[in-house]
Amino acid sequence: xxxxxxxxxxxxxxxxxxxxxxxxxxxxxxxxxxxxxxxxxxxxxxxxxxxxxxxxxxxxxxxxxxxxxxxxxxxxxxxxxxxxxxxxxxxxxxxxxxxxxxxxxxxxxxxxxxxx
Numbered sequence: 080x081x082x083x084x085x086x087x088x089x090x091x092x093x094x095x096x097x098x099x100x101x102x103x104x105x106x107x108x109x110x111x112x113x114x115x116x117x118x119x120x121x122x123x124x125x126x127x128x129x130x131x132x133x134x135x136x137x138x139x140x141x142x143x144x145x146x147x148x149x150x151x152x153x154x155x156x157x158x159x160x161x162x163x164x165x166x167x168x169x170x171x172x173x174x175x176x177x178x179x180x181x182x183x184x185x186x187x188x189x190x191x192x193x194x195x
Contacts, residue, residue, distance in 0.1 A: 085190050086181070086183070086188040086189070086190050087105060087188060087189055087190070088186045088187070088188055089103040089104070089105060089110070089112070089187055089188065089189050090103050090112070090186075090187045091185050091186060091187065092182060092185045092186075092187065093185070094187070095112070095114040095122075095187065096114065097114055097116050098114070098115060098116055098142065099113070099114070099142070100112060100113045100137070100138035100139065100140065100142070100151065101138055102127050102135070102138040103187075103189070105178070105189050108126070108127075109126070109127035109128065109135045109138075110124050110125070110126060110127055110178055110189060111124065111125050111126070111127040111137040111138035111140075111151070112124045112138070112180060112187065112189075113125075113138075113142055113149075113151060113162060115142060115149055115162075121149070122180045122181070122182065122187070123149060123162035123163070123177075123180065124177065124178035124179070124180035124189055125137060125151070125160065125162060125165050125175045125176065125177055125178065126165070126175045126176040126178075128175075129153045129155055129156075129158075130173055130175070131153065131155070131156050131158050131167075131170070131173060132153060132155030132156055134155065136153065136154050136155060137151060137153060137160070137175065139154045140152050140153050140154050140160075141154070142162075143159075145159065145168060148161055148162075148163060149161070149162040149163065150162060150168065158170060158173065160174075160175050162177075163177070164177060165177040178190065
């Protein structure tokens with residue numbers, strides 16, 4: 080279970096773009112945050128670095144779904160990544176880091192990836 084002091088403010092609700100992504104920094108790491116509105120608002124956070132295209136671009140990707148699973152397609156080579164697990168649906172050897180994300184009032188907060 081995560082303690083409240085492990086959550087880090089990274090932006091505000093006003094910074095989010097509905098049905099799109101933005102890029103924020105968590106320490107020295109770029110993180111892509113997606114706000115998807117399908118009935119109830121949902122937030123997802125994944126690493127912004129596209130390991131296939133070798134660039135920080137995932138926040139610019141196109142969002143959609145595959146079998147009701149929310150995904151983002153890289154804007155470079157169009158690989159699709161699950162926003163739930165970070166797994167690349169087009170190459171099982173490729174995966175992005177997924178970050179816990181939440182809204183606390185008007186603040187968007189991330190938790191750093193926990194080391195095993």
